[in-house]
Amino acid sequence: MTLLSSSTGWQSSASGQSHSSSTHPIQIRAAQSVDLSGVAEILADSFHSSDGIWGWAHPLVRLGIYEDLKNRLRSNPSQQHICLVAFATGSGGNDLVGTVEMALRLNEFWQCARPRYLYLSNLAVHSSYRRRGVAQQLLLHCERIAISWGFQDLYLHVLENNYQARQLYFKLGYQLQQVDSGWGVWLLGRPRQLFLHKHLSVNPI
Numbered sequence: 424m425t426l427l428s429s430s431t432g433w434q435s436s437a438s439g440q441s442h443s444s445s446t447h448p449i450q451i452r453a454a455q456s457v458d459l460s461g462v463a464e465i466l467a468d469s470f471h472s473s474d475g476i477w478g479w480a481h482p483l484v485r486l487g488i489y490e491d492l493k494n495r496l497r498s499n500p501s502q503q504h505i506c507l508v509a510f511a512t513g514s515g516g517n518d519l520v521g522t523v524e525m526a527l528r529l530n531e532f533w534q535c536a537r538p539r540y541l542y543l544s545n546l547a548v549h550s551s552y553r554r555r556g557v558a559q560q561l562l563l564h565c566e567r568i569a570i571s572w573g574f575q576d577l578y579l580h581v582l583e584n585n586y587q588a589r590q591l592y593f594k595l596g597y598q599l600q601q602v603d604s605g606w607g608v609w610l611l612g613r614p615r616q617l618f619l620h621k622h623l624s625v626n627p628i
Contacts, residue, residue: 447513454506461519463489469547503527520552523561543579575623584614597621
């Protein structure tokens with residue numbers, strides 16, 4: 424069961440973890456089993472609000488995300504799938520402040536002309552570290568890994584009304600590939616998903 428949206432919406436977290444507001448260097452590496460609880464916390468807080476009538480379900484959502492991520496990491500150890508985590512270092516500690524996943528997908532006829540492509544998902548940044556370049560660093564790290572894997576194209580989804588995320592992606596060179604309009608758009612008034620694409624240079628930023 425996949426609990427998270429495929430949209431790479433650069434959501435900010437409202438986690439109760441304590442993070443210093445001062446600026447610390449950001450380090451990025453592949454997620455390890457010890458990171459899963461922290462990643463699940465950031466993703467749950469970013470994509471599923473703990474406020475309101477559904478607040479009681481937040482711990483269950485976090486547990487579901489944890490199990491999903493653990494299964495993905497276990498089942499894709501060498502099949503071009505990676506979960507990256509960003510840490511703010513300094514002041515005697517290492518705070519997990521962001522995450523993103525990148526995985527190889529099979530083509531769907533309406534998306535792109537390539538039989539297989541690399542897709543980004545579940546980009547999330549802790550609320551205390553918004554507007555500090557964490558999301559951009561995670562995305563640029565994905566570009567370097569993609570090139571090392573032999574790929575020169577990246578794809579992702581973003582919600583049409585997520586203007587901050589769209590601004591970041593367009594700044595980094597992503598372009599609109601497809602507008603996805605499902606039944607939820609017409610019947611429920613949900614925002615459309617934009618399918619974005621970036622062609623990578625051999626020497627990414």
